[in-house]
Amino acid sequence: MADKTRRDIIKAGLGGMLAVFIPKGLTAEESPDWFEHYWVYIIDINACIGCGACVRADKRENDVPPAFFRTWVERYQVTEDDHVYVDSPNGGKNGFVSVDNPAKDAKPTKGFFVPKLCNHCRHTPCAQVCPVNASYISPQGVVLVDKQRCIGCGYCVQACPYGSRYIDPRTHTADKCTWCFHRITKGLQPACVTVCPTGARKFGDLKEKGSEIRKILSTALTNVLKPELNTEPFCFYIGIDKAVR
Amino acid sequence: MVDPYLYIKRAMIIVVAIIIMGLGVRPFLIPASFGQYGEFRGDHLYEEQARDPIHQGSDVCAGCHDENAGAIADGGHAKVPCETCHFQPYAGDENHPNAHPEVTNAPDRSRDACAICHQYLFSRPEGFPRQEDMALHMENNGADPTDSEIGCIECHNPHSPGM
Numbered sequence: 001m002a003d004k005t006r007r008d009i010i011k012a013g014l015g016g017m018l019a020v021f022i023p024k025g026l027t028a029e030e031s032p033d034w035f036e037h038y039w040v041y042i043i044d045i046n047a048c049i050g051c052g053a054c055v056r057a058d059k060r061e062n063d064v065p066p067a068f069f070r071t072w073v074e075r076y077q078v079t080e081d082d083h084v085y086v087d088s089p090n091g092g093k094n095g096f097v098s099v100d101n102p103a104k105d106a107k108p109t110k111g112f113f114v115p116k117l118c119n120h121c122r123h124t125p126c127a128q129v130c131p132v133n134a135s136y137i138s139p140q141g142v143v144l145v146d147k148q149r150c151i152g153c154g155y156c157v158q159a160c161p162y163g164s165r166y167i168d169p170r171t172h173t174a175d176k177c178t179w180c181f182h183r184i185t186k187g188l189q190p191a192c193v194t195v196c197p198t199g200a201r202k203f204g205d206l207k208e209k210g211s212e213i214r215k216i217l218s219t220a221l222t223n224v225l226k227p228e229l230n231t232e233p234f235c236f237y238i239g240i241d242k243a244v245r
Numbered sequence: 246m247v248d249p250y251l252y253i254k255r256a257m258i259i260v261v262a263i264i265i266m267g268l269g270v271r272p273f274l275i276p277a278s279f280g281q282y283g284e285f286r287g288d289h290l291y292e293e294q295a296r297d298p299i300h301q302g303s304d305v306c307a308g309c310h311d312e313n314a315g316a317i318a319d320g321g322h323a324k325v326p327c328e329t330c331h332f333q334p335y336a337g338d339e340n341h342p343n344a345h346p347e348v349t350n351a352p353d354r355s356r357d358a359c360a361i362c363h364q365y366l367f368s369r370p371e372g373f374p375r376q377e378d379m380a381l382h383m384e385n386n387g388a389d390p391t392d393s394e395i396g397c398i399e400c401h402n403p404h405s406p407g408m
Contacts, residue, residue: 046370052361057328060300075366076368095362111367113368133284134285138282138283139283146286148286148289148292149276149285149286180298182297183298185294186294188300189302195300195326195329196326197324197362
């Protein structure tokens with residue numbers, strides 16, 4: 001004890017007090033490689049042909065129950081007097097060829113397809129309202145649901161302004177698009193991007209200098225869905241129309 | 246004389262006991278990895294990551310299947326990924342990379358499978374190739390559009406479409 005001065009003891013005490021406030025993440029051992037990404041998703045409206053291959057692939061990849069969708073395709077048709085017809089029969093899973101066209105007799109003057117999915121917002125209402133921290137934004141910029149913690153209250157389903165969440169009838173927990181987290185962390189693209197025949201769906205890493213996704217974001221005219229809500233989505237749309245809601 | 250603070254003291258003892266019990270139980274209710282990377286259970290990231298991918302991507306297909314590689318590279322479907330049309334995971338081989346027993350769709354050879362992309366729809370982008378009314382196209386080429394047995398693949402090679 002004699003070799004410890006009062007100053008040493010005060011120093012050690014202060015250090016110990018400060019150590020309590022250091023988050024565990026800063027002291028944890030090195031993270032795996034797949035932490036070193038920050039993902040972003042781009043949809044090109046001018047390229048989407050509404051074939052629904054993405055919806056079918058998503059159903060296979062993620063075992064989505066019938067009548068629920070993690071991604072879906074909407075058909076928009078706008079007439080000269082600004083009447084908007086929107087339909088998405090079975091989420092566009094079987095395409096739009098064999099289904100009734102709601103604007104059949106309306107003579108639309110412009111038309112396009114809008115693929116939709118979770119927007120993975122930075123200020124996401126779903127994670128804000130979750131009472132048990134089951135919904136969260138991962139360090140890679142992906143909004144995920146921890147099914148083990150989720151109590152199935154459905155608050156996030158109501159909070160999402162894009163309607164991209166559902167309660168899985170088998171587990172009674174919330175579920176949503178994860179950008180195929182199990183694929184992108186292994187160097188693959190999400191299933192919907194993998195099967196898109198026209199390249200309307202693009203996915204990439206913001207941290208990768210010179211990547212295609214960065215080139216598009218720096219040159220193309222993009223927008224997000226419902227920008228007035230300030231949810232700051234990380235799904236960007238090229239060629240989006242004002243009729244899209 | 247009775248202690249005027251007796252009941253307050255008893256109530257305070259109960260409150261303090263509840264707080265101590267709460268603090269004692271708290272570590273067992275919060276998962277160990279909670280807060281590791283943020284306000285969520287850190288282990289969930291690894292659980293979500295551990296799932297096996299089902300779709301493999303065209304590069305994996307090309308690693309074994311070179312029988313149509315030439316035709317695909319020259320044709321109009323050069324940029325179409327294999328798994329857009331093919332999802333035949335089993336094909337009798339359980340060691341096939343796509344061998345997931347829950348999905349066993351054979352490739353669709355009917356006219357509808359082509360129509361899903363190539364039938365004319367008003368909402369499709371204008372630059373997209375070979376959009377037409379299929380019934381009209383068949384009539385013009387001497388086929389009966391009411392006969393659902395006639396598939397597009399009788400004239401067109403799906404790996405390298407075009408006549």
